[in-house]
Amino acid sequence: MAVRADDLPVPRGRPRLAGRVREWLDHESILGPVFVTPALLLLVLLVAYPFVMALYFSMSNAFIGRPSRWVGLHNFIALWDSDVFRQTFQNAFVFTSIAVAFKVVLGIILALLLNEQLWFKRMIRGAVLLPWVIPTALSTLGWWWMFNSLYSVVNWTGIALGIVDPPGPNWLGQRYYAMSAVIAVNVWRGLPFFAITILAGLVAIPKELYEAAEADGAGANARFWHVTLPLLRPVLAVVVLFSTIFTFGDFNIVYILTHGGPINATHLFATLSRQVGIDTGRIGEGAAISLYLFPLLVFVVWAQLRFVRKQVY
Amino acid sequence: MEPISRRRFLTTTAGGGLAGILATRVPPARGQQREISYLCWNNFAPASDKKLAEIGQRFTKDTGIKLKIDHVSHMGPQQQKYASEVQTQAGHDLVEMRMHFPWLYEPQLVDVSDVVGELEKKHGKAIGSAYEGAHVNGAWRAVPQYHAMFVATYREDLFKKASLKVPDTWEDLYTVGKELKKMGNPVGIPISQNYDSISTAGPVLWSFGGMEVDKDGKTVRINSPATVQTIEWYKKMFRDCMEPEVLSWSDASNNESIQQGKAGWIHNPVSAYIVAKQRKLVTADGINHHRSLGGPHGRHETDTPRHIAIWKFSKNVEPAKEWIRYLLGTREVYDEYIMSGDAFNLPVYEKLQDHPVLRTDPKYAALRGEGVQYHTYGWPAPPSDKVQLITNTYLLPNMIAKAVTGTSPKDAIAWAETEMKKILAG
Incomplete structure (x- = not known):
């Protein structure tokens, strides 16, 4: 028996609503915001709110558990009077510039090696990532043990091989050694990120370019300087950008190895911020320390992204 | 009398009960949370932590108040915990504090002068270093628990x-x-x-x-x-x-x-x-x-008193005080706790200074500290948050x-x- 349209049951409230919702979602102007909202909410809750709170704290005389008042830029200006802060400012630039430079050079070398035809290539590539995968706090404890004056396996090995005189370098108690130690651990930890990202860039370089260069008589050196490096520039710029930001903001390595010592010689913004904001309760000043480089880092991000865009388009 | 239906009875009693609870702001006894949490440091004498847990279980059995004890590494992380608990106004009811910390957190700590008064009646006055650390601007902001001297x-x-x-x-x-x-x-x-x-x-x-x-x-x-x-x-x-x-x-x-x-x-x-x-x-x-060693101006030494404090945001202030009284107010329990610390935890009240724990090993003789003046950090300045900032x-x-x-x-x-x-x- 044929069914006429008039015989069909009239859709009641719920199906009518569902239909209307479906209709709305067909509009891009509605569907787009619906998809974006959860991510936006997460960003607001986890990034924007803490950031705005930090900004507020940095412009107040907040002390843990006590009422605070607005002091404007006073904290930022007063910090320059602090000898410890000036030392920290210098440390941060020394630490970041040396560590990033080492990571770039060693990262390129490691990526070039990993790009060669090696036995157990996949296993080696996986193993290289280990320092980056292990929780930093845990791996840095291992380094702390290796640099510890009482148990230092580094010194013990050096003494046993006759390379150093007993008792060996005071890795964490002498300012230059301590800075070298924290830089070494930062390079060790950050190297896989550089190597693997640069490797991805290397793999993407068309083989034909190398063949053409080779046909023109270019040796290995010339091929590296005139083919590999120019084509790696956008990748390098992004890696250096990220690494600069992460290295400036490093906390775990310094906190575990030296606590900022000896005599504040290895304090970075994050460790000094913790000491001032948490240990002494002055969270206003602590927040100002942690935000001090924010304008500079924003500029670095802008400049490097601009550079990347120029390279790509 | 008009018969009351089951539905009407339930509606009336539930509504009335709820109104009563809202008016008095006190939940019925059966529903009251009788559970407290206590944040301690890892004791340098580990056996002391085990004993504390054992005493805690007995406390629960005797009073019906559940006690949850958490431990945190001794220096550093505990300050992060204090700060985060104060900023979020949530966390443990009781916290162990060292030396001058009650001065830094004064506005957030419950006045526990009543508990200290009771303990002083039983065990004698709290020793000077405990007073310096926990008696803040005329009120006890933490209860002296034990001390460890250098x-x-x-x-x-x-x-x-x-x-x-x-x-x-x-x-x-x-x-x-x-x-x-x-x-x-x-x-x-x-x-x-x-x-x-x-x-x-x-x-x-x-x-x-x-x-x-x-x-x-x-x-x-x-x-x-x-x-x-x-x-x-x-x-x-x-x-x-x-x-x-x-x-x-x-x-x-x-x-x-x-x-x-x-x-x-x-x-x-x-x-x-x-x-x-x-x-x-x-x-x-x-x-x-x-x-302890001396110099031209006498023989001075650092003392590190420990205290138990209660956060003001705690909803269990009375049960928290009950735990402090249980641990420190009963001589037998306090003795048991002190003995477990093997002379690292020393009693902090005057009448208990010649404690049997000092006789458990001849190597503890130096802890009698004859002729030594004990102070907390920053002495002779009166403890204040600013003096403690110099320390920290x-x-x-x-x-x-x-x-x-x-x-x-x-x-x-x-x-x-x-x-x-x-x-x-x-």
Whole structure:
């Protein structure tokens, strides 16, 4: 028996609503915001709110558990009077510039090696990532043990091989050694990120370019300087950008190895911020320390992204 | 009488009950949360933590109040916990605090003068260092729990072997320290950013007659001849009796150094010996203690009282007080707790000072501390949040570290003076 349209049951409230919702979602102007909202909410809750709170704290005389008042830029200006802060400012630039430079050079070398035809290539590539995968706090404890004056396996090995005189370098108690130690651990930890990202860039370089260069008589050196490096520039710029930001903001390595010592010689913004904001309760000043480089880092991000865009388009 | 339907009865009673609860703001007894949480530090004498858990279980059995004890590493992380709990107004009901911390968190702590009053009636007055740390602006903001004092810990076996005389003053220590370093067993006094560094620098400075801030709590007195003497003493100690490693030490490093057979003399509470004994280390038998060292201005020592505080945001203030009374107010329970700490936890009330725990090992004789004046950090300035900021910024050890690594004593002292003045003016 044929069914006429008039015989069909009239859709009641719920199906009518569902239909209307479906209709709305067909509009891009509605569907787009619906998809974006959860991510936006997460960003607001986890990034924007803490950031705005930090900004507020940095412009107040907040002390843990006590009422605070607005002091404007006073904290930022007063910090320059602090000898410890000036030392920290210098440390941060020394630490970041040396560590990033080492990571770039060693990262390129490691990526070039990993790009060669090696036995157990996949296993080696996986193993290289280990320092980056292990929780930093845990791996840095291992380094702390290796640099510890009482148990230092580094010194013990050096003494046993006759390379150093007993008792060996005071890795964490002498300012230059301590800075070298924290830089070494930062390079060790950050190297896989550089190597693997640069490797991805290397793999993407068309083989034909190398063949053409080779046909023109270019040796290995010339091929590296005139083919590999120019084509790696956008990748390098992004890696250096990220690494600069992460290295400036490093906390775990310094906190575990030296606590900022000896005599504040290895304090970075994050460790000094913790000491001032948490240990002494002055969270206003602590927040100002942690935000001090924010304008500079924003500029670095802008400049490097601009550079990347120029390279790509 | 009109019969009441079941539905009407339930609606009326539930509505009335709810209105009552809302009006009085007190939940019915059956629904009241009888559970408290207590944040402690890992005790340097680990057996003490086990005993605390055992006493906690008995407390729950006797009172019906559930007790959840959490432990946090002794230095550093606990400050993060305090800060986050205060900022979020949520967390534990009770917290263990060391030395002067009640001064830093005063506005957030419940006035526990009533509990301390009861305890003082039973056990006598709280000792001076506990009063300095927890009695804030006229009210007890934490209840004194126990204290651990610094003493001289040394390798008696090495001293006997080399016929060295046990030192009586800081100058004597220099004399024997030179010999110890030659023997490969240097003196181990940290000069780094940790509390043990302050715990030694304070007594040396006080013994030479110096201070950081005057009794008025406002005048910086670090720039004095006594500080110069202190720095000169540290310089020669660093050069002739110690190794540069002390610049990198944490609070645990001096303990480890003497336990592992390296250091010949350290300045520390008895925890180094207790742990060596418990772990059956070969050095345990050779370790002993002697009375704190003196100087031209007397024999001063650092005391580290511990207290229990209750956060104001706690919804369980009365049950929390009940736990404190249970742990510290009953003599038998308090004794049991003290004994478990193997003389690291010493009673903090006057009538209990000659405690049996001191007779459990002849090596604890030095803990009687005859002729020693005990203080908390910052003495003789009255404890205040600003004086404690000077402590927590490690100005004293950093001043000494600067001087022993090449900065002139004059410049190092001037640096410390400037930083201290800035804190007091802030």
